[in-house]
Amino acid sequence: MLSSAATLFRRKSGPSAGRHSRIFWILGAYLAFAFLIGGGSRSDIVSLLFLRPVAALIFTLGCWSLTRDALCARPVFLGIVVAILALTILHLVPLPPQLWQSLPGRGIVISIDHATGAGDIWRPLTMTPDEGWNAFYSMFVPLAALVLGLQLSPGQLSRYLPMFIVIGIVSGLVGLGQILGGDYSPLYFYHLANRGLASGIFANRNHGAVYLATMFPMLAVFAAGQPEHGRHARTIRLLAVGIGALMIPFLLVTGSRGGLFAGIVGLASVPFLYRPVRSTGKQVSRRRSTMVYAAVGGGALALVALTAFMSRAVALQRLLNQDNKSEVRFKVWGPILDMTRDYMPFGSGLGSFVKIFQVNEPDVLLKPTYLNHAHNEILEVLLTLGIPGALLLIVGLGAFAVAAYRAFRTPVSTSQARFARLGAVITLLIGIGSLGDYPLRTPSMVCLLMIALLWLGGGRADSKMARN
Known part of the structure; x- marks a missing residue:
């Protein structure tokens, strides 16, 4: 066909x-x-x-x-x-556990793996493979x-x-x-x-x-x-x-x-x-x-x-x-820039913004809704x-x-x-x-x-x- x-x-x-x-x-x-x-x-x-x-x-x-x-x-x-x-494509290629664990910002996943006894797992560079x-x-x-x-x-x-x-x-x-x-x-x-x-x-x-x-x-x-x-x-x-x-x-x-x-x-x-x-x-x-x-x-x-x-x-x-109280996007740019430093030099991974922001979101910005993108x-x-x-x-x-x-x-x-x-x-x-x-x-x-x-x-x- x-x-x-x-x-x-x-x-x-x-x-x-x-x-x-x-x-x-x-x-x-x-x-x-x-x-x-x-x-x-x-x-x-x-x-x-x-x-x-x-x-x-x-x-x-x-x-x-x-x-x-x-x-x-x-x-x-x-x-x-x-x-x-x-x-x-590189963000989707599984990496050896030692290499992946050495990447900045992966500490929370490593802690979860240890707590659950998951052991060493080959993971792609992106922290959210499905979204990647x-x-x-x-x-x-x-x-x-x-x-x-x-x-x-x-x-x-x-x-x-x-x-x-x-x-x-x-x-x-x-x-x-x-x-x-x-x-x-x-x-x-x-x-x-x-x-x-x-x-x-x-x-x-x-x-x-x-x-x-x-x-x-x-x-x-x-x-x-x-x-x-x-x-x-x-x-x-x-x-x-x-x-x-x-x-x-x-x-x-x-x-x-x-x-x-x-x-x-x-x-x-x-x-x-x-x-x-x-x-x-x-x-x-x-x-x-x-x-x-x-x-x-x-x-x-x-x-x-x-x-x-x-x-x-x-x-x-x-x-x-x-009155910009309802305008969230301008308020989140500073925290997003701060998060960026924690994941350098390779970033948190393709498609990972939503989850990464939720993990690192400042308390003052917490709301019932979620931020789907950085809007920048x-x-x-x-x-x-x-x-x-x-x-x-x-x-x-x-x-x-x-x-x-x-x-x-x-x-x-x-x-x-x-x-x-x-x-x-x-x-x-x-x-x-x-x-x-x-x-x-x-x-x-x-x-x-x-x-x-x-x-x-x-x-x-x-x-x-x-x-x-």
């Missing part, structure tokens, strides 16, 4: 153009499927039982058809991905998108933009329905969700808000791709402006402060992405573009004021609220993955900075240049969201990141691939 399915991908099954066309449609269907059922990150979400096996199958078949040209097109990006996968394996299985979701996307040209990858815009519209409308339907609205698709607030097709309102923030740069690139006097160009631009106007109140009612900040950055990126071209191929004058930006900015401020006046701007209300990915990486994870994070951020610098240094006169900038902005917005939450642990959001990074690296793609 696997062999039969692989014939859809294999290079020998037909001409290169036909093979790439099949991969394009398969990846598109997979991305839609991921957004349909992959809006939550909890390990007990039932829909993941369907998404992850599909992702593993697509990843396997995608690897079957990978070519040397596709692998060599983005060596730095692939090198970082391989390093992350290798570190994940869960993290490993979750990696198939972005890897499936990656191995297929690597085989597509920059032009083919850019054709996914309208789909992402439609997904954002749907999520915003679902969020509106959630607000109108109240806490028990059937539009909350996940058992544990931010009920009473607009989370859209996501379980977490912050993740939904970050996605809405990415809509502004996406709409700018979509509108900029239409020639000034092209057929239906004016209608498409007006449609883009209208959709962007809808996103502002949709974003405000999520109640996400991080999403609000990401939205401001997303709006600020529009002048760097929207460079409309005339039918002759020349860019529209700066004066006219400035007038467009001023009009859009004024309209955005008016919508913010109107939403606040109607008392639905929950994000603004939370931002201006000086830098801190969680330091605690669970230690120095190796920190080094990978630094290398990844450095590679992103170099690629983003190249993207914005290149004149935005071609579709490929615009999409490279778009990929940089989307990655930045997701990074902003990761400073106060964990959007990249949501399957659908990490798939978006894979496409964004492929857009960002489009300018480095192999010329042979670009012609396909």
Whole structure:
């Protein structure tokens, strides 16, 4: 059965153009499927039982058809991905008892083993093996998108933009329905969700808000791709402006402060992405573009004021609220940083945050609920993955900075240049969201990141691939 399915991908099954066309449609269907059922990150979400096996199958078949040209097109990006996968696997490999017991922070487990007479046991580096394996299985979701996307040209990858815009519209409308339907609205698709607030097709309102923030740069690139006097160009631009106007109140009612900040950055990126071209191929004058930006900015401020006046701007209300007694995440960052020192240099292990925090949680922070993540990915990486994870994070951020610098240094006169900038902005917005939450642990959001990074690296793609 696997062999039969692989014939859809294999290079020998037909001409290169036909093979790439099949991969394009398969990846598109997979991305839609991921957004349909992959809006939550909890390990007990039932829909993941369907998404992850599909992702593993697509990843396997995608690897079957990978070519040397596709692998060599983005060596730095692939090198970082391989390093992350290798570190994940290393955290799951059982270690000799003497070596494992010498690792910092393992004293409580050693004491339990001695008290129960368990003896010497080979254990993996992570202190929570079950959650470590869960993290490993979750990696198939972005890897499936990656191995297929690597085989597509920059032009083919850019054709996914309208789909992402439609997904954002749907999520915003679902969020509106959630607000109108109240806490028990059937539009909350996940058992544990931010009920009473607009989370859209996501379980977490912050993740939904970050996605809405990415809509502004996406709409700018979509509108900029239409020639000034092209057929239906004016209608498409007006449609883009209208959709962007809808996103502002949709974003405000999520109640996400991080999403609000990401939205401001997303709006600020529009002048760097929207460079409309005339039918002759020349860019529209700066004066006219400035007038467009001023009009859009004024309209955005008016919508913010109107939403606040109607008392639905929950994000603004939370931002201006000086009472932070209910805000736990800022209070736990200090204790998490203190815990990190106890588990250096290798960390407490992949997926171990919940249990490690519960063991070391200060008495003043004890509550009936539990903290599922650090709500700051830098801190969680330091605690669970230690120095190796920190080094990978630094290398990844450095590679992103170099690629983003190249993207914005290149004149935005071609579709490929615009999409490279778009990929940089989307990655930045997701990074902003990761400073106060964990959007990249949501399957659908990490798939978006894979496409964004492929857009960002489009300018480095192999010329042979670009012609396909």
